[in-house]
Amino acid sequence: MAKKKRETPDQLQHISKLPIPDAANLPEDLQKYMHVCQEKLGLIPNVIRAFSLRPEKLRTFIGKYNELMLGEDALLTRLEREMIAVVVSSQNHCVYCITSHSQAVRELSEDPVLGDILMVNYREANLTERQRAILDYAFKLTANPSVVGDADRQKLMDVGLGSKEIFEVTDTAAYFNYTNRMTHGLGMLPNEEYFGMNRPPDPGLREKKAAE
16 A cells, blocks of 8 residues: 655745735836846845835845845955844744845855754854854844943954944844844745755765665
8 A cells, every 4th residue: 555645734835925016017127136136046035025015115125135244345244144144033033034044154154054053042053252242242132132231342342343343233133133023024934945055965865866
C-alpha cells in the first residue's frame, strides 16, 4: 500500500492583507524599480509590492532604505546594519523582516547559522565587542526606549563609535521599528525564496541524487 503523502498547509498565502496593485498600472519609475529588483535579486520583495498601494509612500520607503542600508557613505558596515535589522525585528516578532534580513546576514557574513542565532538570541552569537555593543543598544532602544540614556551611548563610545556612528545605529534601529509596525499593520508575509537562500546544501540530498 502506497504511503499517503502528508499534506502541508501553505504558510505564505498572501503578500499583504490589503490590495496589491497590478504592477502594469504603476508609474513608470516604479515599474522600472521592480524590474531592477527582479534582475538583481531574482524576486520583487513583497514589501515593495505591498507599499505600491501608495506609490508616493513607496518612493519614500525606497529612498530611505537605499540611503540607510545601501548608501556608500554609511559609517556602519552593511553586515552591522543587517544584524541590527534582525535583532530589532526579532524583538518585535516581525516574520517578514526576520526572514529577509537574516538571509542578508547569511549572505554578507558567509556564515549559514549566524542569522538564525541572531533571530533567536543574539547574546549567544560569537560577536566582536563592537557588534555586541551595537546590538545591545539596538535591542534596548526597541524593547525599552524610554530608559536609554548616556550610559548606553557611552558603551558605544567605549568600543570606538563616534557621535555620527551612534546616530547611524539609532537611525537604523528606529527605521526597522517603523518597518516592523508597517509589516504587522498590513499583514505582510515574506517571499518564500528568502527561507532557502545562502544555506548550505543538505549533504544527505547530495548523496541521494548521486545514488540516483
